[in-house]
Amino acid sequence: MKHNDVVNSIAKDIAENCQGAYDAYCQSTCPMHTDAIGYVNLIGEGKGEEALLKIREKLFLPGTLGRICAHPCESECKRNTEYKQPISIAMLKRYATDKFDDPKLWDLTKKTSTGKKVAIIGAGPAGAQASIELAREGHKVTIFEKLNVVGGMMHVGIPEYRLPRNIINHEYTYLEKLGVEIKLGVEIGKDIKFNELTDGYDAVIVANGAHKGNKIPTKGDDATGITTAAEYLREIALTHNSEIAGKSVLVIGGGDVAMDCARSSFRVGASTVNLVSLEKEKDLPASHHEQVGAKEEDVIFNCGYGTTEIISEDGKVTGVKLVECERIFDDSGNFNPSYTEKTLEISCDTIVFATGQIVEDATEGIVKQGRGGRYEKNNDTMETSVKNVFVAGDVAGSNTVIEAMALGRKAGLSVDRYLKGESLIEGRDFVKEGSFKTKLDLPLPEGHKDELRLEGEMLDGKIRKVTFKECDAGLTDDNALKEAQRCFKCECKKCLPECIMLTEYSEYPGDLFAKFLETGNFDPLVAYSCNMCNQCTLVCPEEFDFAKFFGAIRKDMVKANSGNSPLKGHNAINIHQKLGFSKLFTTKNKGGK
């Protein structure tokens, strides 16, 4: 059927610009694309188990992420960008998991065996996520882990007071249930040669993480009493002790890892902990709640200083010399610190460099490495230049657990295609395989108020600083409900609650109209089910004139059906109209004289 210009132009406008297709800010920002808006609102409706199932659609370790995720979703939350009071999305995830998770609810469906075998190096979040994608597709997956524990950096990097180990261990049982084999304490290159994997398996994913500390070359750094964050945190994680830590620890760095080192220091016996960062306090890269946590535990912040020299006596660290940093980046945006003449000296007996981690090669030089030891790879597919070898996680450039998982999923999807002999590229939307900026542009809900964010119940700083026990008790039932109900529900399905017809016949209008443009067909029943009340247009941020469209397409349908509606039910209207214009029921009376 040929359609008139009004039909075509309105349909095109709606198909192209309907915001119903756009994800919420929280969801698009999450590298795993977790339906945060969905589960937050289910919690707000008191549907905790449904919320948990929604989280588990994307995340196999919600209890872990509920505690330690860097939650980029919260940064983009409209309540953050508007009022600096983001919804406690991660904490709500933890609430749903602590309260409603049950292995009986875990989805263990997988396709029949393909007979293909995949080896994954590293049981961190990237390797684990990749293994899940592949096991679900029916491939046999074996993970080789150098450590004797699962979780990678989550187990030997993130301190236990933030993430109890029983939670990681429990959540990793999902992998076993799915049939993934995990071999602990096996180091590739030492216990098994890398080429044994490439020869013995159909594909290999290298995801061994960045476990080597990075020490910035500094005058006097040959003294004893100096370590790196990776080594320091690993030892504390595995032994609850540090051989190197003295009574006065100084941490160099301004990120979350630096906060972890500083806060862990009290727990292994330090009585004074200083933190030195190049960034000024307002520019610290560490998460706000980590900074607050560190201060509550008496960490002394020395922000905006560069370390010029490590002072030592008899080869043992006794302090540092600092100089005030004026600017970190030059006019071209390059890292190029400039300093003032103001100096400062701080005494300490231990120095921890929390200034990045490096990847240690697990491929015996077979896969080429770049900056920081990260492997060179195709950024979209994670394939390397070596046949059947892919990479994922921190070795491929991720910086957080959730980013590592997204790269793990990406590598898993690629390997699955590779094993099936399919294109690694065709039909994939790489933008949506990671964090992206949504096109959503909605006004704030009418009548909304700025409301304070609710967080978990924290142990007092003085008590918690000397224990490895979890220091955040999480949200109470009441607070979880209240917190979830603060959500602005940033998605545009605003017309659907108003229009029962659009709800019944579409996911959202853009979808309905895109299908029409694609096929050229529009169901007459839908076209004739519009009440033409314009209620949808009233709430639509784009003010699409749906009624005008339906009016216009009805004209086309009538034209194509010899002047009559294509629906039989409308015959009654024809009869009605004939009578309504008949002499029997009409009259005209001029009146007057």
Next chain:
Amino acid sequence: MSRKGFMPGCSLPSYSPIGIEKTVKYLKSHYPELSGIQKCCGKPTKALGQVDKFEERFGSLLADIKACEVDEMIVACQSCMNVLKDSEEFKTTSLWALMPKLGLPKEVIGKAKNSDVVFSIHDSCSVRGMSDIHDGIRWILNELGYKTMEPEKTRETTRCCGFGGMIVPVNQELAEKVMKRRVSDFPTEHVVTYCAACRQSITLGDGKAWHILDLIWGDVVMKGSEPPEDTLSSPVKAWVNRYKSKGAIKKAING
């Protein structure tokens, strides 16, 4: 002085011949030269997309208006209002916006001040942008003495009763859902409309509804009062009423 004409539309004369008769008499008391026309404006054909038929039928109504030499048409139907309002040959005025200017007959003013009913007001979605009509309806109810409440979706944000767009004959199931949803919006049990089709929809959605003409010209509504019969759902009764209305208009205009 401009010549006035009145047309009640279709559903209202099919619903209440007595209401039509009293309204024509009331208008004639203010405009002795009043014309009266009963004919459909053609809106159903327009809604169906029958462009040719609509032009033919609307043309037929225009011819009647011209024959009566009307300068200003007073309409009681919101669809007629929308179809006629753009005509350059005459002005179109809603009866509901006009009544506050004319005033109600003395005998009905304050008649319901002892009523124990609180009416929820249902505005017609087809005139959601015409605030003078919304104001007029509220003025009338206040003059009569009825207590009223507004649903959350009211005036310019009012919701459809379920009847619009000619969906009832082809998708009754959906129409019923819309009707029931609108009924669930009302804060009180008793509902007043100013469209006979809206009144029918609310009745079909299990609500208790009165047309505003029932309140102006009929008995005072009390909590125990039953709403008027749903004559529009019976084709025979509806057409008999339409026939009676035609006679009432003729008689009232021509004396």
